[in-house]
Amino acid sequence: MNEWLDLAVALLILSNFMLVNTSRLMSCIRIVAIQAVILSVIALLSHLHALDVRLVVLVIITVALKALVLPQVLKRVTVGTGVERELSPFVGYSLSLMAGGGLLALSFLMSHFLTVPEPGLSRFFLPASLFTIFTGLFIIIARKKAVTQVMGYMAMENGIYAFGVSLAIHEPFIVEISVLLDVFVAVLIMGVAIFHISHEFDHIDTDQLSV
């Protein structure tokens, strides 16, 4: 079982590198959606010994939202704004890859300080989820388009969600609901905002939004 888990974690890490390396917005959306699926798999695999209905339902909802609904919303936004690529990001793609490597190292370093009390987990899980969070933050920082930033935000939420659903699942359900709800609402509102921005500015480069 552990091999599968490790594999899923490795896939998660790889998906992050792909996210960092992709300029096409559609691909980004797809990667974020795939990440959500991988996360759900990890969550299920790590709690396989004590699977309960609540977790399963949660995972199903997650997949539905994160992998289907939200990407659809973002796709529509992207199409509506008419932007396909992130052409001149703040940090170039090869440099982004290197930075991704650095972030991965940082994640491992950090997880060195924190011992995971959950026994069933892959030992790579903590760094992987931290790495996902960092990648999300990195994308927000390194990209210019508002849509890309929203995707970065989603990747970050993915990481947090991964962490939560695997390590904090024994909390009453409010936590999961909140994750889903808030991600949902936040992304929705951001989407609406992006529509307005594109309407006002004819482009969605946020670096033009300077005071």
Next chain:
Amino acid sequence: MILFLAALIVLLTGAFVTACAGRRLWANTAGPLFSVAGSVLTVVGSLMTYEDGPWEWALNQGGSAILSIHFSMDPLSAFFCTVTAVITGIAAIYGGGYLKEYADEKNLGMAWAFFLILSASMLAVETAWDGIFFLVAWEIMSLSSFFLVIFESEKPEVLKAGWVYLVATHFATAFLMVMFMILGSAGSFSFGSAAVPPALKSVVFILALVGFGTKAGFSPFHVWLPEAHPAAPSHVSAVMSAVMVKAGIYGILRILTFTGEPLLWWGWTLVILGAVTGIGGVLFALAQKDLKRLLAYSTVENIGIIALGLGLGIVGMATTHPVMAVLGVSGCLMHVLNHAVFKSLLFFGAGSVLHATGSKNMENLGGLMKRMEKTGSFFMVGAAAICALPPLNGFIGEFLIYLGSFKAFTVHYGTQGSLCGILTISTLALIGGLAAACFTRAGGVVFLGEPRSSEAEKAHESNAFMTGSMAILTALCLALGLAGPFTIRLIQPAVQVLTGRSHAMDTVIFEGGDYLMRISVAGLCFLILVLALRLIRNRFLSGRSVEEAGTWDCGYTAPDARMQYTASSFSDPVVTMFQAAVRSKKQVDRPVGLFPESGAIQTRTDDVVLTRLISPMFVLAAGVSDRLHRMKKGYNQIYILYIVLALFTLLFWTFYQEYTR
């Protein structure tokens, strides 16, 4: 006690009433009335404290409140309250006349409200018996005076001056805050339980020196004084210069009662500070062209003299030389009183001149004695008093300080006292000479000779309120000068608060009273002699020809007002001597060619501390700040990067601490 509290209530009620009155005309009558009523009550109340002994009164002590309104009046407070009340009362009368012409354009009700609040807060500062209450009263005092300073706020320079004042006083208060927090280490801020940890004794002293010294105007913290005092309306300048800066002196004295036995170097610090302040103040006064600015610098000078006296007293205390201690502190307090009287007189005079001619620039004035005889005469008396000339009051305080320094030359108290005495004597003598130069210049250029401008020519005497209040002060100058033996007994209890009561002290006070009595006799003799000589001359001249003619002036046929010595040329030799310190700027347009059209020379003396030290610092800070402003580009990406960096830094810091522990 009742009277004092009643006075505060009267003043605050007055503030409320006049604030409500706003622009209505009667505000300008109500203000002075309330102020005078408050002053009378305070004076009577304070003098009764001398009789009945100290009292204490607290409104909400020990409750849940942070601020406990807690008054106490001992002789030291009573002394300062008396001075404050007398001067504010007289200033209010003057102000009633002075503000009349502003009635159309200004909200006089608010001006009076702030004046009354200022009076009340000064009294509160001088009687506060709780650290936090003291600070609150202190800041209200600063704030209300700030609003008075910016009375003519439509002038940019007035607003600037007000700002300099506000900032200076705020930074000073920061020191006081820390000081009172240390005093309150025991838990309660009540002065009754104020205890200074021995290790922090000197820290407290330094904090007090900076904090209170800024208000008092010790160099180099005096920078606000020559800005704010000229900007304010003259009755306010008088109150600020004459009594508000003394609140700083009061503060230092009060703190000294908590710190226990003072250390020798405190005294030295005060003496040296006093010397620097005194000489610096008078030098800059000498170089000014603006009459009120001159007076403001002269306040700095007199604060220097007060500090000299106090420093002498502390050296006396620290070397257990009771005579020196008592004389030094008495001189300090005596000069506090005297300076309050003559400085307000001088500011009133300057105010009347401003009122009559619209100018404070001495180079535009002259010949006012003929046009404003009363103001001129009163100003001359004030000028003589501030030069410490007998038989006027200025002499008394300086005499006590001189005497203290001479008494320091007693061999068995060691060389420290003697050195201190030498420094004090030389400084005081130099200050005396410079002050004489400064005030003959002020009086002579402004009031004597021929008018230097058409405004000065058209000047007119001020109204009765203004001249009346000046007359009262002039009379006080003379009375205090002759009543030395009486006043030294009056301040004796206040001195005892600091020096403690001892046999030596009684002797000193007794002897001092005796000397002062002789001075009074000599002063009376002097007056009688002058009067007698005058009678003789009149008698002789009565039968002879008394003619009027032009000034002879070595036979000049057509003397002109422009040929007179100007203020700048009068002070030029002295200023040039001290150029290294004063840094007066001269701008000379020399006449060129064979038949030159015209030439000009202008001098200008800015405050050295302000222009050389503080302004550059502010410019530097603004530059750094501007550069940092540019860091803010407005990219969301960068902002989020800040967040991430902050996160990592804090995480790293937290765990690094863990690691190293």
Next chain:
Amino acid sequence: MNHPPYIHVAVSLAAAPFLFGVINKVKAGFAGRKGPPLFQMYYDIVKLMRKGAVYSRTTTEMFRLSPLVSVAVGILAVMTVPLGQTESLISFHGDIFLLAYLFGMARFTTVLAAMDTGSAFEGMGASREVQFSMLAEPAFLVGLAALSLLTGESSVAGILSALRNGTGTATGHVVIPICVASLFIVLLAENSRIPVDDPNTHLELTMIHEVMVLDHGGMDLGFIHYGSALKLWVFASIIARILVPVKMSSPMLDAALATASLLAVTVAVGVVESTMARLRMLRVPQLLTGATILSLVALIIAMR
């Protein structure tokens, strides 16, 4: 047996103008002239007292006040300084300051009176006067402080009688000469003598005191002359008493010695005036500062 102090005061008041005669005689002697009579000043004053008055239209009461103040100050000053073995009329600890500041008062009114005329010359004189007196005052006070430290007294009479009784003679032989030198310079400056000022010239650009009283005439000028005479008398008698503190066996001898020493000081003034040139105006501050330094040195030596 002492005679009462008011006799001394009366003598001083009467004899003061005589000193000017002495100085002028000495100067004339040096120049090989006969010189004015010893009592010339008396004649001058009497003559002036008989005249009417002319006042400038520019002037005010201030102008009229200043001569009176000079005389009043002179009289009071005479009262504080003893002659011979007598007590002075006004004597208490710290009367030195009263003395110094009374002269200050006189100077104050004189300067203001000069400015009252609105004349450029008199303004210039006033300006110089305040500058030099500012420098002379520390020299005077510190010099007296040195003596006070030496004797442990702080009144003029007290210091002088202590010197006479031989108190503090340990360093006296060093301190007293230095003090006298310093005070002598102060005397020259305060009484507008050469090398600080020249009482005789009427070249406006070089004068100090004389130029300030240019516009005074008649009785006022008489008062001013008399006031200056009293001032010179006071300074000279202080220096004389410091120089010759010897106590003789009889009061008569004592008075004679005092008078002799007083005359000696006066003659010294005359000698200085005859043998020195007036200093350049820019040099005067140096001289006066030098006097202050002398006083300080005396004070520091007296501390040991």
Next chain:
Amino acid sequence: MLLWSLIVIPALAGLFCLLSRSGSLSRFMLPLVSALHFILVVCCWMTYTCPSVPPEWIGLDDAGLLFLSVTSVTFLLTSFYAFGYIRREGRAQTMDMEEGFFFKNSPDAVFVGCLLFFLSTMTLVTVSLHLGLVWVAVEATTLSSTPLIYYHRHHRSLEATWKYLLICSVGIALAMLGNFFVVVAGTGIGEHGVHLSLLSLSEHADKLNPAWLKAAFVLCLVGYGTKIGFSPLHTWMPATYSEAPSMVAALLSGALKACAFLALLRIHQVMTLAGLGATSRSLFMVLGVVSLFTAAVFIVRQTDFKKMLAFSSVEHMGILALGVGVGGTGIFGSMFHMVNHSLTKTLLFLAAGNIVHSYRSRTDLDIRGLIYSLPKTAVLWIIGALAIVGVPPFGTFLSELTILKSMVHAGRFGLAAVYLFLLGVIFAAISASVFPMVFSKRTGDSCSAAASAVTPSEEPLWSVLPLWVMAAAVLVLGFYMPPFLSDIFHGIAVSLGGL
């Protein structure tokens, strides 16, 4: 029951407004609901006893009650102002003051609805005793306030909205992660680990894993700190505050920041109970000093006075953090300061609203002679400015002094010196900008032609009365602290291990 109605009533009213789409009806809803909310809060005070065993999810403790009251009072006073404001500005086409284009405002119903939701979510923050719920509530405040910022529909305000949304979302996500870390820290304790309720956390505080808990605290500090506006996390504030309508800025600054601070205090409380108080306090101090420094730097020569107010908020949040960080009486001072700051800053923003309305400018150089044109606002503006820089006789002085006292008594003289110095710089900068605004006379060259063309309008009662109430409150707090307040400050200080 009372608490639920506090949350539900505004929410329902907000929903009603959104559905009704009626501008006038919504307008009247606003003061009505806020007054009702205030009355209910007063009822809470009446019935309040500090719970010995706090409820799991929703309940009131000392801190909650205090912050709830602050929120309610601020909102009540602002709502009266907003009532007049909306009626005046409404749907009219307005010319932009900087670039001169025309724009419209949000529909009244939407605006009021969001305001009421905002109230409801803030109430939820204050009454939650569960870290997860607190988090949800804080996130909800972000979401409900976003449309408020976008009231003026033009590109700059949109930009500010986007900035607010993005930065706060990132922050809040970090706070979420922090919450998960707390859960992980409690894993393995008892049967099911520790729940996120304060009750459960405080029961097992000593067994929590310190490393995870510390990391959790840092995450929450950064997360909620973004919302509170600690520097360098404050970056959304200047733009947002200057573009949002003044009353929204007032609410964000006066109420929302306090709420977010409460969220942080909850976790600090857990840290204290877990014996890690020293760590969290030192972190508070670091952020406090940095915030003060940043504020000082950016307030100096700030020409936009609404941005100046924004940075002043950064400063005051720094002061709060310092107070909590130093501990002891500092916590007492911090709470006191929070109350003072909320009142004062709301006052200032509302006064700034009046000024902006009359002068159509936010640049202080354009605004001269307020005392002649808007005398009432001018006086309030001065009072507010004096109070915000901590001058007696206002409450801020006493609270800042209390914090100073705690520093001195803790022997942190260096910190005290830095604190006083930076406060002094800020004082100098704010006074340099405020007094010329009020007192200078207009001269032709110092202000743009557009600004001098505007004739200042009269000041209706609604635009000054709420401000007078706040001014009076701050003034009274400078002289007298009601015992109930000091008791509650004391209670909070005790619960945070201060006294």
